[in-house]
Amino acid sequence: MPTPLVAVRVALTLAGLTLACAPSWSAQSPVAAASSVSETSFAVPIAAQLQAGAKVAQTCAACHGLDGNATSTEFPKLAGQHVDYLIKQLHDYRIAKGASHPARVNAIMNGMAATLTDAQIRDVALYYSRQTFRPGVAFADKKEIKLGQSIWMAGIPDRAVPACAACHGPSGEGMPSRYPRIGGQWQGYLETELQMFRNDRRTNSPEMHDIASRMTDRQISAVADFAAGLRARSERSR
Numbered sequence: 324m325p326t327p328l329v330a331v332r333v334a335l336t337l338a339g340l341t342l343a344c345a346p347s348w349s350a351q352s353p354v355a356a357a358s359s360v361s362e363t364s365f366a367v368p369i370a371a372q373l374q375a376g377a378k379v380a381q382t383c384a385a386c387h388g389l390d391g392n393a394t395s396t397e398f399p400k401l402a403g404q405h406v407d408y409l410i411k412q413l414h415d416y417r418i419a420k421g422a423s424h425p426a427r428v429n430a431i432m433n434g435m436a437a438t439l440t441d442a443q444i445r446d447v448a449l450y451y452s453r454q455t456f457r458p459g460v461a462f463a464d465k466k467e468i469k470l471g472q473s474i475w476m477a478g479i480p481d482r483a484v485p486a487c488a489a490c491h492g493p494s495g496e497g498m499p500s501r502y503p504r505i506g507g508q509w510q511g512y513l514e515t516e517l518q519m520f521r522n523d524r525r526t527n528s529p530e531m532h533d534i535a536s537r538m539t540d541r542q543i544s545a546v547a548d549f550a551a552g553l554r555a556r557s558e559r560s561r
Contacts (some may be wrong), residue, residue, distance in 0.1 A: 461552025
């Protein structure tokens with residue numbers, strides 16, 4: 324039987340968060356330029372924007388929770404996620420001008436994003452980014468956790484897979500405008516997304532597809548489990 328992950332302090336020798344050191348979001352992407360948004364632009368959002376975002380979030384609550392802390396492992400936690408990343412993903416769910424299909428395909432989210440204005444996308448992203456994130460807990464045996472930690476901190480050299488921490492940070496906090504927070508995210512969600520990147524079912528990050536394509540099922544599962552308990556593990560060890 325899997326045992327709860329033992330708290331350990333992750334060495335803070337690497338800096339960088341989605342998985343495996345891939346720039347799944349660049350501040351110079353066409354979507355960012357088109358929507359003219361920047362995380363630094365919303366350092367102090369006005370109350371009206373947060374109120375508007377909270378209103379939009381009511382339609383998202385069934386899956387993601389009103390405060391962005393989804394209770395089902397099927398849906399990602401959005402609380403505390405970087406504004407620019409949330410905006411980029413919502414735009415990717417829509418069909419861009421001149422495109423025949425959205426950059427990111429999801430039967431539910433494609434329909435939801437299509438109904439939102441650019442302002443609503445901005446406001447709901449601001450709202451969720453300022454909610455308190457509740458990290459998850461990882462459950463795996465020591466051998467699998469050791470494998471996940473190794474991939475997170477050092478990558479998989481013989482498969483040319485870079486360390487996740489190089490982009491997503493040692494504690495999985497990510498980097499505004501570039502890499503999303505994944506530390507403390509649901510293990511099941513992270514594993515599913517990596518599988519989708521690998522199998523060309525999620526196509527809005529060529530870098531993540533390239534990395535995931537060189538990972539085995541076991542490696543994906545192990546690093547997803549490690550990431551799921553990463554922030555909780557760091558906090559418990561303080």
